[in-house]
Every structure is written in structure tokens, then in C-alpha cells.
Amino acid sequence: MLLDRETNFVSAMLTSIRVVTENPVVMLGWAAIISVTMLLSMIPAFLGLIFTLPILGHTTWHLYQRAVSPAEG
Template sequence: MGWMAFTTLFIFWVWVYQVRLWLAIILQDASFSDFDGFMHTVFFTQEGWIFLTIGTCAGAFLSAVLFSVTVVAMPMLLERDVDFVTAMLTSIRVVRDNPVVMLTWAAIISATILLSLVPAFLGLIFTLPILGHTTWHLYQRAVQPLEDEPISAS
């Protein structure tokens, strides 16, 4: 599980550095000394819109990668004695084999988290355990049970 956490953190680091890269490449000539100046540059200049477009596409790609390698890997690591590479490859296979279901699940997660942030992040107290529990059930349906396990009816 520690290696899986490192993988997640690594993808986060890549995201942070790609934001800095696009900021330096696209907004190199922009001058902003405070948050309001930055917001004005990003939302009201052509370079800002290019930065937002490229940054959103890069962020969506990294989100898709992170979702694909973790969606069933985390529960699998908790239940089975497998290494994190096997868990990630299984997760990628599940996403590849069930693209519509997984895309729907990613959209549900995104919308739920976004709505949970609105009340000063307090919605996360309820949302995260529910999403975790639901992900566990998704994992159980998506991944074949071990050979020595009886198949449950639930």
C-alpha cells in the first residue's frame, strides 16, 4: 500500500510541475504580483485562455492515468496478497474492459467531490466514506474472486 501511495504522490508531483512548466512557457511575459493580477491574466487574456486549455487537458490526462491505475488497485491491495504492480495492471485491465462503467464512475466521483467541497469541505466527511465503500463493492464485482473463495450472492 505504501508503494501505491508513492505512485499517487508521484502523479501529483508530475501534475504540479507540469502546471509550473505551462505557466513558465505560456505566461512568461505576463506580469502579476498578486492573486487578483494572476486571475485577471488567466481569465482575461488570450495567453491565459491558452494556459487554461492546455492545463485542463494535461490535468485531465493525468487524472485519467491516476484513476486507471488506482480504481481497483487500492481495494485489491487491502484484500489480497499481491504486489502493487499487479494491482495497478489489474486496475488498468478493468478500466480497459469496462470503459463506459468506469467513465461513469469517474464522473460520479468528480461530481460528488466537487459538491462536497462547496460547504467549506465539510461534505467530504460524508462523501469519502461513501465513495470508499462503493469503490469496494465495485472492486468486488469487477475482479474475479480468488479460487478458494466462495462466490457470494450479494
């Protein structure tokens, strides 16, 4: 959110808390996917992170756009 629009970190944190409280099952599922993917990526001497981090970053960006309403203006 800090990169997407001009806002302060307090607003970004409050938005994050609001999204988690509105969608706890989805957020726990996403946290589990991230945890398992990261653990599996670290097995081959951390080389899997080369592929995992960009994919998780891209996916997180799209999930953020769906969870947070677009900025006005």
C-alpha cells in the same frame, strides 16, 4: 486489491488497467460521479467530505468486488 489479497503493486496496477480497458464507459461514468460528488462536497467549506468519502469508499469496495474475480483459496 492490495488490501484484499496478498499481491504486489504491479499485479494490482495491471488488473486495474485490464478492468478499465474492458469497461471504459462504466469507468468513465464512475469517474464522473466521483468528480461531481467531490466538487459538491467541497462547496460547504469541505464539510461535505465527512459524508462523501466514506460513502464513495464503501461503494468503490463493492464495485471492485464485482469487477475483479475472487481470490483462489
